Amino acid sequence: xxxxxxxxxxxxxxxxxxxxxxxxxxxxxxxxxxxxxxxxxxxxxxxxxxxxxxxxxxxxxxxxxxxxxxxxxxxxxxxxxxxxxxxxxxxxxxxxxxxxxxxxxxxxxxxxxxxxxxxxxxxxxxxxxxxxxxxxxxxxxxxxxxxxxxxxxxxxxxxxxxxxxxxxxxxxxxxxxxxxxxxxxxxxxxxxxxxxxxxxxxxxxxxxxxxxxxxxxxxxxxxxxxxxxxxxxxxxxxxxxxxxxxxxxxxxxxxxxxxxxxxxxxxxxxxxxxxxxxxxx
Amino acid sequence: xxxxxxxxxxxxxxxxxxxxxxxxxxxxxxxxxxxxxxxxxxxxxxxxxxxxxxxxxxxxxxxxxxxxxxxxxxxxxxxxxxxxxxxxxxxxxxxxxxxxxxxxxxxxxxxxxxxxxxxxxxxxxxxxxxxxxxxxxxxxxxxxxxxxxxxxxxxxxxxxxxxxxxxxxxxxxxxxxxxxxxxxxxxxxxxxxxxxxxxxxxxxxxxxxxxxxxxxxxxxxxxx
Amino acid sequence: xxxxxxxxxxxxxxxxxxxxxxxxxxxxxxxxxxxxxxxxxxxxxxxxxxxxxxxxxxxxxxxxxxxxxxxxxxxxxxxxxxxxxxxxxxxxxxxxxxxxxxxxxxxxxxxxxxxxxxxxxxxxxxxxxxxxxxxxxxxxxxxxxxxxxxxxxxxxxxxxxxxxxxxxxxxxxxxxxxxxxxxxxxxxxxxxxxxxxxxxxxxxxxxxxxxxxxxx
Numbered sequence: 001x002x003x004x005x006x007x008x009x010x011x012x013x014x015x016x017x018x019x020x021x022x023x024x025x026x027x028x029x030x031x032x033x034x035x036x037x038x039x040x041x042x043x044x045x046x047x048x049x050x051x052x053x054x055x056x057x058x059x060x061x062x063x064x065x066x067x068x069x070x071x072x073x074x075x076x077x078x079x080x081x082x083x084x085x086x087x088x089x090x091x092x093x094x095x096x097x098x099x100x101x102x103x104x105x106x107x108x109x110x111x112x113x114x115x116x117x118x119x120x121x122x123x124x125x126x127x128x129x130x131x132x133x134x135x136x137x138x139x140x141x142x143x144x145x146x147x148x149x150x151x152x153x154x155x156x157x158x159x160x161x162x163x164x165x166x167x168x169x170x171x172x173x174x175x176x177x178x179x180x181x182x183x184x185x186x187x188x189x190x191x192x193x194x195x196x197x198x199x200x201x202x203x204x205x206x207x208x209x210x211x212x213x214x215x216x217x218x219x220x221x222x223x224x225x226x227x228x229x230x231x232x233x234x235x236x237x238x239x240x241x242x243x244x245x246x247x248x249x250x251x252x253x254x255x256x257x258x259x260x261x262x263x264x265x266x267x268x269x270x271x272x273x274x275x276x277x278x279x280x281x
Numbered sequence: 282x283x284x285x286x287x288x289x290x291x292x293x294x295x296x297x298x299x300x301x302x303x304x305x306x307x308x309x310x311x312x313x314x315x316x317x318x319x320x321x322x323x324x325x326x327x328x329x330x331x332x333x334x335x336x337x338x339x340x341x342x343x344x345x346x347x348x349x350x351x352x353x354x355x356x357x358x359x360x361x362x363x364x365x366x367x368x369x370x371x372x373x374x375x376x377x378x379x380x381x382x383x384x385x386x387x388x389x390x391x392x393x394x395x396x397x398x399x400x401x402x403x404x405x406x407x408x409x410x411x412x413x414x415x416x417x418x419x420x421x422x423x424x425x426x427x428x429x430x431x432x433x434x435x436x437x438x439x440x441x442x443x444x445x446x447x448x449x450x451x452x453x454x455x456x457x458x459x460x461x462x463x464x465x466x467x468x469x470x471x472x473x474x475x476x477x478x479x480x481x482x483x484x485x486x487x488x489x490x491x492x493x494x495x496x497x498x499x500x501x502x503x504x505x
Numbered sequence: 506x507x508x509x510x511x512x513x514x515x516x517x518x519x520x521x522x523x524x525x526x527x528x529x530x531x532x533x534x535x536x537x538x539x540x541x542x543x544x545x546x547x548x549x550x551x552x553x554x555x556x557x558x559x560x561x562x563x564x565x566x567x568x569x570x571x572x573x574x575x576x577x578x579x580x581x582x583x584x585x586x587x588x589x590x591x592x593x594x595x596x597x598x599x600x601x602x603x604x605x606x607x608x609x610x611x612x613x614x615x616x617x618x619x620x621x622x623x624x625x626x627x628x629x630x631x632x633x634x635x636x637x638x639x640x641x642x643x644x645x646x647x648x649x650x651x652x653x654x655x656x657x658x659x660x661x662x663x664x665x666x667x668x669x670x671x672x673x674x675x676x677x678x679x680x681x682x683x684x685x686x687x688x689x690x691x692x693x694x695x696x697x698x699x700x701x702x703x704x705x706x707x708x709x710x711x712x713x714x715x716x717x718x719x720x721x
Contacts, residue, residue: 007634007637009633011633012305012376012632014305014629015304015398015626015629015630017629018471018625018626018629019304019471020474020624022468022471022472022475023475023479026472026476026479027479028476030660032659032660032662032663033660033662033663035660035661035669037669037673038673048673049720061667063617064468064613064615064617064618065617065620065621066596066618066621067470067473067618068469068470068472068473068474068618068622069466069469069470069585071473082509095326095329096325096326096328096329096557097322097325097609097614100610100614104610104654109565122451123665126334127329127333128550129329129330129333129550129553129554129556129557130546130549130550130552130553131288131380131382131385131553132382132385133381133382133546133549133550133553134546134549134550134553136385136546137375137543137546137547137550140546141543141547144543144547144551145337145547146335147336147340147341148336153329160542174622176320180419181584184394185394187393188385188386188390188393188394189385189389192389192392192393193389193394193531203466204462204463204464204465204467205459205462205463205466205467206467207458207459207462207466207674207681208455208458208462208684209459209684209688210397210403210433211676211677211680211681211684211685212630214679214683215401215590215677215681215685216397216398216400217400217401218393218397224462224465224466225462225465225466225469226465226466226468226469226472227465227657234424237338239626240593241473243470244476245469245476246474246659247659248468248472248475249468249469249472249657249659250658250659250660251660252464252657252658253464253465253468253654253657253658253661254472254660255629256464256628256629256654257654257655259629259633260633260636260647260650260651262633263633263634263636263637264585264636264637264638264647267637267638267639269659271591277574284551285577286629288553289514289607289611289612290611292635293611293612293615294614294615295550295685296612296615296616297615297616297619299616299624300616300620300623303623304623305625312578312580312581313584314555314583314619314620315586315620316582316585316588317585317588317613317616318586318613318616318617318620319585320563320564320586320587320589320592321563321591321592321608321613322563322585322591322607322613322617323560323565323585323589323592323698324561324588324589324591324592324612324688325564325592325593325609325689326560326561327557327558327560327561327589327593328596328597328613329554329557329595330555330556330557330558330560330561330583331558331597332554332597333507333551333553333557334551334554334555334558335545337547337550337551338550338551338554341549345510345559347538348548349548349551351680352548352549352550352551352552352684353551353629355552355555356551356553356554356556357532358553359552359555359556360555360559360562369512372512372515372516372710372711373515373516373519373695374552374555375516375710375711375712376515376516376517376519376520376523376711377519377523377549378549378552378553379520379523379582379702379710379711380519380520380521380527381523381524381527381545381546381549382522382673383520383524383527383702383703384523384524384525384526384527384528384711385527385546386695386696386699387524387528387696388528388532389531389532389691389701390696391589391694391696394646394688394689394691394692395583395689395692395693398685398688398689399689400693402684402685408528409670412697416674416678417658418678418683419678419687420635420678420682420684421678421681423681423682423683423685423686424685424689425686426686427682427683427685427686427687427690428519428686428689428690430686431686431687431690434588444524448686449642450641450642451683451686452683452687453643453645453646453649454645454675454679455643455647455649455680455682455683455684456646456683457646457649457650457653457686458644458649458650458653458672458675458676459561459680459684460632460655461649461650461651461654462634462657463628463651463658464625464628464654464658465549465654465657467621467622467624467625468625469627470618470621470622470624470625471622471625471650472627473618473622474615474618474619474622477615480651488540490518490616498536498647503534
């Protein structure tokens with residue numbers, strides 16, 4: 001068998017293997033067990049330790065292009081937060097569609113099911129353009145920057161906003177980020193400046209560069225993409241879509257590993273051929 | 282599900298499959314779906330920008346904070362780029378945004394991204410546990426070597442060469458593990474789409490898409 | 506007659522003043538500067554809103570020109586503009602919430618996600634073609650990727666029970682060291698770039714691009 005030809009498989013076969021690896025477990029679930037990491041436990045404990053009546057600011061810093069990764073995470077956090085006696089303020093600095101994602105999450109989780117009321121226990125302040133300037137301005141004086149919520153209601157009519165004046169009043173900031181600079185924004189403008197505690201989760205792509213902040217204690221743990229959400233759902237005993245998706249993740253990862261191994265067998269074939277032929281690589 | 286919901290669902294899944302058809306080969310259906318996304322996002326973003334200007338710019342002026350007129354003027358200056366003779370004025374609001382951004386980034390950035398990180402790097406290598414000492418030494422050596430790898434002010438020679446090489450090794454491990462998490466992250470998007478596509482009534486569109494691809498494959502085989 | 510402060514100097518002066526207005530109150534309590542700093546931060550939010558409108562206007566004008574000149578792919582520009590106008594109107598008009606939710610949440614959001622999902626599939630080919638072990642560095646890269654992937658997948662954990670511990674060690678020590686140094690380097694670079702901009706040595710960000718014409 002010509003091992004070298006293993007390096008030249010048509011990409012479309014790999015695409016097909018990938019798509020089948022995603023589709024098959026959705027139709028026929030496997031149900032493999034998951035081990036919960038210390039990092040996920042840190043995030044869970046950070047949420048558990050919010051004092052009664054505390055204020056949590058949840059920032060959905062992602063758009064529809066990352067919905068599959070972070071929407072289940074947002075819903076898992078909301079379910080956990082609504083079980084506690086805390087006030088949840090949602091505000092986004094990433095993209096104009098983030099408040100819509102929060103609306104969808106609210107419909108999916110259901111405020112009323114937890115005995116919560118909009119304006120009293122939860123508020124959606126919508127999107128604020130300006131990135132770092134908006135985050136800094138929000139931290140300095142919330143009421144001077146934000147006049148209405150996402151639906152146009154004046155914040156003076158929302159009892160929840162009486163508790164939140166500056167970033168000092170935030171008991172925990174939960175950042176759900178699709179961009180690397182977003183957790184750093186809150187660390188710079190809220191944590192370093194006002195001492196606000198920060199945790200949350202991110203897309204897989206930016207998780208590894210955030211580990212130094214977890215190690216230094218600046219981030220109280222951070223959930224990595226779907227795996228982190230699945231562990232969090234298990235820990236909070238509220239399984240949802242993330243756990244269901246982990247079976248597909250297993251098969252897809254298998255496809256990647258097999259592809260890498262096959263490619264390297266091909267490389268080995270090239271090397272052996274060149275040695276036998278006496279030609280230089 | 283009402284007929285309206287079924288229709289909307291079928292349209293959405295049809296467009297999703299048009300987007301995914303790029304995997305088979307580049308085609309007009311993909312471009313059609315792509316242009317819908319670009320147009321939709323641009324339209325929505327513009328609408329949010331208009332709302333932002335109204336609520337954060339014009340409303341404070343109406344409430345007596347007249348100094349916000351400066352913000353409106355600076356915002357309008359951004360549009361001067363369309364006029365050749367007035368194009369220079371775009372630099373003014375740009376300078377305002379950059380200056381504020383630099384100031385905000387620098388003031389807390391040093392403590393957040395440098396000082397706190399360096400403090401955590403300097404760890405003890407004389408603890409009772411050998412494993413902890415080795416791990417802490419790995420961190421100290423790794424951080425120093427990677428920083429030296431990015432030091433381009435002098436030529437990499439002499440003692441700097443092995444240090445730079447070790448830094449490269451640490452970087453390879455870091456980037457490899459980063460890629461693994463990126464794989465998991467991006468796969469979640471495909472899983473989310475398929476969870477939707479494999480539900481009623483969207484699986485009918487998969488059937489239609491599969492038949493169209495089969496027809497295309499056979500057509501190309503005949504042509505050859 | 507030469508002027509000391511001209512078109513090139515004014516943006517730099519603005520950058521310096523605003524940077525100092527933001528930085529000084531962080532370290533020294535100066536009430537007037539504190540108020541000025543907070544107020545300027547708030548005033549930038551509507552300017553960012555104008556930037557969003559500018560982006561939309563650019564997209565509209567470029568595609569309108571493409572249609573008028575019948576450039577390649579102009580029918581797709583009609584699709585783009587029609588969608589642009591539709592979403593602009595639906596988002597701004599009160600009373601159209603149901604149409605807005607249907608159009609954005611049910612349709613556009615899913616297609617947007619599907620286009621991003623393509624990246625995942627292309628990453629598979631990227632891994633297949635790119636992860637060739639031909640040196641010690643590529644070996645480290647590939648091995649660390651494989652170990653973390655095995656540990657992240659529940660099936661990997663089931664096959665190799667020690668995979669999560671090895672992954673955690675890789676992430677918490679060698680990966681953390683590399684990423685920390687990368688982050689410190691990026692932070693130092695941003696600070697250096699900021700100082701250079703304040704000193705007027707970096708003008709490209711301010712739109713001052715010099716075109717040098719070679720004399721033959």
